[in-house]
Amino acid sequence: MNNVDARSVARFVEDAAHAAMPHRLYTLIFPMVWPKGQVLLGMKKRGFGQGKLNGFGGKVEPSESIEQGAIRELEEESGLHATKVNKCGLLLFYFEDNPVAMEVHVFMAHEYSGEVTETEEMRPEWFDIDNMPFSQMWADDKCWWPLARHGRSFVGRFWFKSDQVTITRQTLTPVDSLEFSRNARNTS
Ligand SMILES: COc1nc(N)nc2c1ncn2[C@H]1C[C@H](O)[C@@H](COP(=O)(O)OP(=O)(O)OP(=O)(O)O)O1
Secondary structure, eight states: SSOOOOOHHHHHHHHHHTTOOOOOEEEEEEEEETTTTEEEEEEEEEETTTTTTTTTTTOOOOOOOHHHHHHHHHHHHHHHHEEHHHHEEEEEEETTOSEEEEEEEEEEEEEEESSSOOOSSSEEEEEEEESSSGGGGGHHHHHHHHHHHTEEEEEEEEEEEETSSSSSEEEEEESSSSOOOOOOOOOO
């Protein structure tokens, strides 16, 4: 699947949802500074992914769109209010000991207001987009970040062992567009 259209991306999600297991919706958003080439990551201080550097994000609430969820999570976790975001990725994560897959919608925030602030959940820090701290990030990040960094859109699936480190299988595909309609809701 290369340079696939929006309908193929929708099918990618629906196939996975039907064939595999229930999905829960999440967001993941990365504030960027151009032309300086920096990205804001946060050290997760508690909960899922504790001790890892990541973008900002979390579960999408039933009352909000995925984009609204991304903007809300960014503000809650970093103090920044995004005024312009672009969706760049759709990632499905499967963990061998979890019957519910994670469907993670990835965004870049190019314009925002507010002050970067440490919160109860995240300790934010700016990094060079070409010198990412992959050893402190989720193992999938080094696979798709080069696409995101160059402004490419992508869809991918990663199967993790229960150690949350070892990837046993993966797919990753650059796509032309991620604009597609979606009716799915969180399963819990
Ligand atoms: C498995 O690989 C992952 N890689 C990356 N880069 N990010 C991931 C991976 N798995 C999950 N994530 C992201 C998706 C979300 O942004 C967070 C997890 O959200 P969280 O559990 O923190 O959701 P909240 O709603 O904030 O949780 P609370 O119940 O603690 O409020 O990690």
